[in-house]
Amino acid sequence: MLAEDVALNLVFNLALTKKKESLMKYTLDIIINKPIDEVIALFDNPDNLKKWQPELVSFESISGEAGQPGAQSKLVYLMGKRKCEMVETIETRNLPDEFTGTYETQGVFNRVENRFKPVGSDQTHWTTHTEFQFTSLGMKLMGFFMKKAFPKQTMQFMQQFKSFAEKE
Numbered sequence: 001m002l003a004e005d006v007a008l009n010l011v012f013n014l015a016l017t018k019k020k021e022s023l024m025k026y027t028l029d030i031i032i033n034k035p036i037d038e039v040i041a042l043f044d045n046p047d048n049l050k051k052w053q054p055e056l057v058s059f060e061s062i063s064g065e066a067g068q069p070g071a072q073s074k075l076v077y078l079m080g081k082r083k084c085e086m087v088e089t090i091e092t093r094n095l096p097d098e099f100t101g102t103y104e105t106q107g108v109f110n111r112v113e114n115r116f117k118p119v120g121s122d123q124t125h126w127t128t129h130t131e132f133q134f135t136s137l138g139m140k141l142m143g144f145f146m147k148k149a150f151p152k153q154t155m156q157f158m159q160q161f162k163s164f165a166e167k168e
Helices: 038-044 045-050 137-145 149-167
Strands: 005-009 023-033 058-061 072-079 082-094 099-104 106-119 123-132
Touching: 023 149, 038 106, 038 123, 045 058, 045 149, 082 106, 123 137, 123 149
Parallel strands: none
Antiparallel strands: 005 023, 023 123, 058 072, 072 082, 082 099, 099 106, 106 123
C-alpha cells in the first residue's frame, strides 16, 4: 500500500470524565480509489459488511427502519475465540456527507462519525472520528494499556473496506 493512500491522523485524548469513565478519541483517514457514488453504494449496503469485516458473524435489525436514524441492529463478531455482541444505533444518515452510529457492548460505548468527500472524479476521502467511553474497570484498563490497538483495528477495517471497494 502506498504511503499517500493512507494518512493516519491519530489524536489520542485519554482522560477521565466527571463520571470517571475513560475516554479515547482519534481520527483516521484513507483514500479509496473509487468515485464517491460507488463508495457510498458499497458502504451503505449491509449485505456487504461481511465482505470487508470477516470477523462479523451476524447482523440483525432489531428496531426501527433499517439504516435510518434511530434504527438499532445487533452485530455479533468473533474476535479470536471471543464472541462480542454489540448494538448499533444510527444517529445520522446524511450520505455521502456523514454516517454516524453508536456501538454499545458490555463496558464500552463507541461513537463513530464517518465522512466522505470526493477527491477529483475517481477517488474518495473517508474520515472517521471515533470516540470510546469505557464504563467498566476491565475495559478502562484495556483502553489504557491497549490504546494503540483501538485505532489499529479501526484502520484495519478501513483498509479492508478500501480493498473490497476497489475490487468491486
